[in-house]
Amino acid sequence: MKWWDLQRNSNHTTIVTIEKVIDETTTVRTLVFSDTVMSTVLPGQFAMVWIPGINELPMSVMISKESGKAAFTVRKHGTASTGLFNIPVGGKIGIRGPYGNAFDIKSGKLLLVGGGTGLVPMMRLLTFVKPTDDVTVLIGAKSKNEVFFEDLANNLLKNNLHNVIISTDDGSYGEKGFVTNIVEKLVSEFHFDAVYTCGPEKMMYKTVQSAHSRGIFVQASLERMMKCGVGICGSCCVDEDLVCKDGTIFDGNHLSKNLEFGYFHRNKAGILEDY
């Protein structure tokens, strides 16, 4: 760590250069950069990422195999994410943070459920599991060409008792059907000490229900429209919680009392919309 990292104002934008671009699928890319602060963040923490001239958006911090480096894995979707997706090697982005809380790392038999780029905090979590943990990773995707991080998950767990399960909605790869049906099946048949999830809200909602109703410790990382990332603007509120400051990670106990989780999110004007 360099001396200026110790003194860095985490809210102030720091410019980093993209050093490597990895195509995960045709619409998902991982952008690697050097930054000692981001390389050591806890699983689930995020950064606000500035794409100069385009936008700024919250991104869960992805791991890099090289020390001192971190990454963002982005799916091109709207203006901001497409802008980030298109940043080439040598391109510059601004980062601030890390922000938000982290997953509580439990031991024993763990189930990680991720969909799309929601797999990012799950991969970071895998770097924190102990060799004695028995880890099941469930990756949900619409179809085969949208599956990524399967090899990475196996690789990160090579010293653990583990199982990486893929499910696709159309059955083109792995098991056929919704990932939440497999979650329900797994938690009803086997014992788990903790369940972690990140991905589409409906997927997280059902996963939390399946685990929480059986008394299993469960945490989900929520996503909402975010402007400031620091608890000022209020854009990311879910009931009385601010995703940026109270979360992004909430446990099953808390989420089961939250009336907006799984049903509503707010648009840019702050109006509640159905999921």
Next chain:
Amino acid sequence: MEPSLATSIGKIQLDRPAMLASGILGISLDVFNRLYRSGAGAVVTKSLSHEPWEGYPNPTIFSVNGGGWINAVGLSNPGAPNFAKMIESNQDVSIIVSLVGSVPEDFEMMIKEFTNCKVTAFELNLSCPHVAKVGLEVGDDPELVKKIVTTVKNSTNVPVIAKVGLGTTNYLNTVKIAIDSGIDAITAINTVRAMAIDVETQRPILSNKFGGLSGTPIKPIALRCVYEISSKYDIPIIGCGGVSTWEDAIEFFLAGASAIQIGSAIGDNWINVFDDINKGILQYMKQKNYSTINEMVGLAKKF
């Protein structure tokens, strides 16, 4: 006698003197309730327009090295009708509804939406520095201020506050016109027009280029304005700008404010800031033997 945190800003009675400033966290009643439980005396809503506004694209906020924030959120809000519906069920919280508009009719129309809501006051945003045709552009036009305040005062019995800031017209003239038109209180000040440029990419950072500077850097400026207003006019004042500690709050009382608003400090200290400030004020009052906030208001003016 145990000191009391209750304060009155003219006709407005609050249990505690620290309010949530407009633009901060203000879109959900659940969050308002949480802030109230955390020690806020009132919450001022985001400035509402009649139609929903999405605001500017990100980046909308920038953290200044050395302290303070520059924001150009662009007055994003769900619109007065949607908002009024949301707070209809409010029982407990003192809500001050902030409004923006370009002409008197905008304000008149919005106020009607709140007929069935428990509203403590309306705060007219005459000073947002980063959106065209509203805010400072209105506050800088004395004739328009006169028309808006007069119209608003004729359309509601709820107290009306004008929030002023530093534009191109001397803000003291805006204050005078608002007072002459019947305003009940003044909030001073809004954020100060500012910008930030990234040296690596050599471009302005905020999508709107210009934003408003808030937080500790503007506190001495806000304090000066409160002192000037209270020295010149007999009008209840709410101090706003960079308050982050109980000492800041006391400074504003001594300068002439009967209450204060808190915004940026929430980004640094989160919502515990209300409770911390309340406790500090009480401690100070015990030490100095004051039983009410009012006893302190304007004391620094005698020197």
